[in-house]
Amino acid sequence: MVAVFLSLSALVAWFAARPESGGKEGLAKGLVFKESFKEDIKGIFLATKTGEVLVQGDHFIKFYDPNGKLLWKQDDLKFTTGAGVSQDGRTILFQTSPVPKTGQLTTLDLSVHLMDRQGQELAVKLNPYRYFNTRLSPKGNFVVFGEALAKKIYLYDRSLNPLWERETYIWYVGFDPEEQFIYDSTSGMILNLQGRRVWELPQGMKFLGVSSQAEVILSQPFLTIGENRNRIYLTNRVSLEEVILEGYCAGVSYDGGLVAYQDLERKIQVW
Numbered sequence: 001m002v003a004v005f006l007s008l009s010a011l012v013a014w015f016a017a018r019p020e021s022g023g024k025e026g027l028a029k030g031l032v033f034k035e036s037f038k039e040d041i042k043g044i045f046l047a048t049k050t051g052e053v054l055v056q057g058d059h060f061i062k063f064y065d066p067n068g069k070l071l072w073k074q075d076d077l078k079f080t081t082g083a084g085v086s087q088d089g090r091t092i093l094f095q096t097s098p099v100p101k102t103g104q105l106t107t108l109d110l111s112v113h114l115m116d117r118q119g120q121e122l123a124v125k126l127n128p129y130r131y132f133n134t135r136l137s138p139k140g141n142f143v144v145f146g147e148a149l150a151k152k153i154y155l156y157d158r159s160l161n162p163l164w165e166r167e168t169y170i171w172y173v174g175f176d177p178e179e180q181f182i183y184d185s186t187s188g189m190i191l192n193l194q195g196r197r198v199w200e201l202p203q204g205m206k207f208l209g210v211s212s213q214a215e216v217i218l219s220q221p222f223l224t225i226g227e228n229r230n231r232i233y234l235t236n237r238v239s240l241e242e243v244i245l246e247g248y249c250a251g252v253s254y255d256g257g258l259v260a261y262q263d264l265e266r267k268i269q270v271w
Helices: 007-013
Strands: 041-046 053-057 061-064 070-074 079-085 092-097 111-115 121-126 133-136 142-147 150-157 162-166 173-175 181-184 189-192 197-200 205-210 216-221 231-236 242-252 259-263 268-270
Touching: 041 079, 053 079, 061 079, 061 092, 079 133, 092 133, 142 173, 173 205, 181 205, 205 242, 216 242
Parallel strands: none
Antiparallel strands: 041 053, 053 061, 061 070, 079 092, 092 111, 111 121, 133 142, 142 150, 150 162, 173 181, 181 189, 189 197, 205 216, 216 231, 231 242, 242 259, 259 268
């Protein structure tokens, strides 16, 4: 038996508002819950606002409330991939195959499932691309299909209707927290929901993160070599003000009011 303890959920839930707090901010201190599984875990996904936990194995999907109560499960599946949960825990994404995985994933006929918090199906459709990588947007309103070796992504709405496609890699694509913009590090562009360019990084830069409305942007060079290898650029897209930080990694808060980064002495600083 492979024992997996969900201490990760407790750590992140420390910063999450708890539903039982009556809408007020509450802190979950210490280990919230733990669980053991009979097979290896492929992924653990946290609803960052409300604390629900989605656990994905090769043959099961399980969804827990913030206190560790099992809300629903599907444990008779042949194969699962591409899981995710929205930040409010109301939308769950995963893919299934009617047959077990025996070779290349791209030979499987996959079905895409969107579920609600109670385990009711919101939408299900066949995956037309056989891409086993899917990404759910923060609020659960969009699904991105992509593949590690295929320079193409497809954006769908929460009813699994196609919106547009673009030549880029899924690993370099993300949303701002309010889902008003999409950033693409392959091209260095910020796009609106229609796929049109609204802003662009200097050549050779990639996104580290964006705030709500993509107002505050963190970026760094793709190639971390040479004299600029440890530079992190903090840019306000509206005022065009820019600050250069010296460090290794960074993140920006939801509203852009706070930035945390690891400096050259490996210390975490918050501005």
